[in-house]
Amino acid sequence: xxxxxxxxxxxxxxxxxxxxxxxxxxxxxxxxxxxxxxxxxxxxxxxxxxxxxxxxxxxxxxxxxxxxxxxxxxxxxxxxxxxxxxxxxxxxxxxxxxxxxxxxxxxxxxxxxxxxxxxxxxxxxxxxxxxxxxxxxxxxxxxxxxxxxxxxxxxxxxxxxxxxxxxxxxxxxxxxxxxxxxxxxxxxxxxxxxxxxxxxxxxxxxxxxxxxxxxx
Numbered sequence: 001x002x003x004x005x006x007x008x009x010x011x012x013x014x015x016x017x018x019x020x021x022x023x024x025x026x027x028x029x030x031x032x033x034x035x036x037x038x039x040x041x042x043x044x045x046x047x048x049x050x051x052x053x054x055x056x057x058x059x060x061x062x063x064x065x066x067x068x069x070x071x072x073x074x075x076x077x078x079x080x081x082x083x084x085x086x087x088x089x090x091x092x093x094x095x096x097x098x099x100x101x102x103x104x105x106x107x108x109x110x111x112x113x114x115x116x117x118x119x120x121x122x123x124x125x126x127x128x129x130x131x132x133x134x135x136x137x138x139x140x141x142x143x144x145x146x147x148x149x150x151x152x153x154x155x156x157x158x159x160x161x162x163x164x165x166x167x168x169x170x171x172x173x174x175x176x177x178x179x180x181x182x183x184x185x186x187x188x189x190x191x192x193x194x195x196x197x198x199x200x201x202x203x204x205x206x207x208x209x210x211x212x213x214x215x216x
Contacts, residue, residue: 011050012037018057022074028105035101039082047158048081052144056080059140066191067136072111075102076118076137086162091123127190139194145182145205146189146198152205172213179210 019033040050056077060070067073075098083093095116102112118137121127125142127134144155163171182188183206189195 011054012041015040015050015054015057018054019078022071022078023105026105032101032105036078036082039084042084044162045084046161047155048084048162049158052081053077055144055147056137056140059143060136062197063136063139063191063193066132066193068132069111069114072114072118073133073137073140075111075115076122076133077140079115080119080122080137080141091120095119129190135190135194139189139191139198142188142202143194143198145202147201149205152209156209176210176213179206179213182206183210 015037016033019036020030023029023033037050040048040053057074060067060073060077064070064073079094079098081090081094082097083090098115098119099112102115103109114133118134121131121134121138122141125138127138129135144151147155159175160171163174166174183203187195187199188202189197189199
């Protein structure tokens with residue numbers, strides 16, 4: 001498991017604390033939280049892991065005033081890569097997992113539907129301008145792009161490990177296409193605070209990575 005440490009507190013401990021505060025009280029909630037932690041700790045995850053989940057939740061904290069439904073956004077973060085196999089239907093399967101498991105906790109049906117919609121949104125990161133919840137979650141999920149150069153490099157290395165079954169040449173070609181697509185977007189981040197914090201460093205890191213791939 002990719003647990004890491006925050007001082008003397010592991011990432012897993014911090015995630016467990018956050019989950020308990022998010023949906024306190026019921027035994028069913030505790031079981032669901034432990035199941036999600038297990039999923040996020042699967043050994044084949046090298047970027048889409050517990051560290052990434054915690055960073056997304058921390059970024060949500062930064063942007064949360066923009067959200068119309070902070071609970072839905074935070075639940076969306078927990079479920080957005082809950083199913084991760086590197087397949088095109090990962091987000092749909094994660095949304096289905098949210099629908100099935102959250103309904104068992106007796107949560108409001110409209111809240112659960114919003115969570116599932118947010119999870120599906122993370123496939124393309126293209127929320128409508130008036131989808132404030134989607135804009136917050138999209139920015140939080142992409143915040144790693146605007147992280148420090150060291151963190152950005154570890155993110156890229158993690159993604160590469162998740163595609164270990166693909167040749168380096170094929171990975172480089174596919175990765176370059178992803179980078180070009182991102183850089184062609186007029187804006188990577190949809191909230192004003194997200195753009196102010198992460199847009200410039202993200203574009204710098206993306207461009208540097210693309211240059212390294214195309215020059216090699």
